[in-house]
Amino acid sequence: MRIALIGDVFPPLRSSGAVQLRDLCLEFARQGHEISMMVASPELEESFRIENWKGVQVVRLKTPKTKDTNYIRRTIGELLMPFFMLWHLRFSKLCNQKWDGIVWYSPTIFLGLLVYMLKKNSNCKSYLIIRDIFPEWAVDMGLMGRGLPYIFFKGIANFQYSVADVIGIQTPGNRVYFENWENNPRKNLEVLNNWLAETPTQQCSITVSDTQLAGRKIFVYAGNMGIAQGMDILLELADQLQSRQDIGFLFVGRGSEVQKLRKETQKRKLENMLFFDEIDPDEISSLYDQCHVGLISLDSRHKSHNIPGKFLSYMQSGLPVLASVNDGNDLVALIESEKIGQVSTNYSASNLKKNAEKLIEDMDRDPHYKVRCNNIYKKLYSPDAAVQQIISALIS
Numbered sequence: 001m002r003i004a005l006i007g008d009v010f011p012p013l014r015s016s017g018a019v020q021l022r023d024l025c026l027e028f029a030r031q032g033h034e035i036s037m038m039v040a041s042p043e044l045e046e047s048f049r050i051e052n053w054k055g056v057q058v059v060r061l062k063t064p065k066t067k068d069t070n071y072i073r074r075t076i077g078e079l080l081m082p083f084f085m086l087w088h089l090r091f092s093k094l095c096n097q098k099w100d101g102i103v104w105y106s107p108t109i110f111l112g113l114l115v116y117m118l119k120k121n122s123n124c125k126s127y128l129i130i131r132d133i134f135p136e137w138a139v140d141m142g143l144m145g146r147g148l149p150y151i152f153f154k155g156i157a158n159f160q161y162s163v164a165d166v167i168g169i170q171t172p173g174n175r176v177y178f179e180n181w182e183n184n185p186r187k188n189l190e191v192l193n194n195w196l197a198e199t200p201t202q203q204c205s206i207t208v209s210d211t212q213l214a215g216r217k218i219f220v221y222a223g224n225m226g227i228a229q230g231m232d233i234l235l236e237l238a239d240q241l242q243s244r245q246d247i248g249f250l251f252v253g254r255g256s257e258v259q260k261l262r263k264e265t266q267k268r269k270l271e272n273m274l275f276f277d278e279i280d281p282d283e284i285s286s287l288y289d290q291c292h293v294g295l296i297s298l299d300s301r302h303k304s305h306n307i308p309g310k311f312l313s314y315m316q317s318g319l320p321v322l323a324s325v326n327d328g329n330d331l332v333a334l335i336e337s338e339k340i341g342q343v344s345t346n347y348s349a350s351n352l353k354k355n356a357e358k359l360i361e362d363m364d365r366d367p368h369y370k371v372r373c374n375n376i377y378k379k380l381y382s383p384d385a386a387v388q389q390i391i392s393a394l395i396s
Contacts, residue, residue: 103394
């Protein structure tokens, strides 16, 4: 099939969304599909750029800046983004291209107009991969009320949903947000698990043995550190475990909360905690080879369900997880039923401390954690299964 895949992130960006779209593109190509990745690219000087990369046609379209800026500028940039993409696309060789299917990735919620126009031109089906229930999660977090801003963003999100023939949510628990949509007999809602491809191991720029954490059991967090992650609980955990000379905490990544966390770490003189800037995604496997437990944190105010991309990377590398997530999250049952770590939902640092110490003890007694983690990754989170599911939905 000739597939258009659309998103607002792609390498060289290092976000989990960029990595997911990279892996999805490569798997589409591996399975013999003709794939064109259209990506919003504020960094371009020209209107568009078309690259051929490992069998994937990457179409970069100039748009306003939407990352690393304030909320107002970001909103304006994302609102204008599909208009800019449509305008610049019309000057490329893909202007009148007919597609057999259109797939797009959310976040962002603002690509619906672009998909609508391409779908109308090609008279084909569309598949929305939704990893972020916005604006609902922002309301849950207290970042937004249900006034005019909510109504505006909800209207944009609902338009996006209306354009889709199929929506792939990441956990069964998120069905509740689409009850009205799902009642439409011409629409389809299904669970599309997250995915992560196996990549060649690249030497990591971080060597734990050269740091003050050398010789300790390393609890690692690699990824975005923002408001939605509720990172304060992990800092409290490190504080409560200061007396344990055999345990250390390693945080790698970027996000709106990083500087605050760094300052608080210095203020508390936490010598068991280190921060490093974001690294290349292909270095992650080598980083995890130096670690023992993967950390997951989601703000307790969340009501939507989320399987973070870092969870997949932990499973792929055989790292059991220590998780603090919102009550009722589908991740709780998965961790407990598969015996791949410890999870708490009461946002208590003391409870998380007990879980951390129990996990270390269990790992010393049970040598099969790594095998169980690897098996979960292979069973649920391969890009091969994701592509086959998407293609099946588009041709049905």
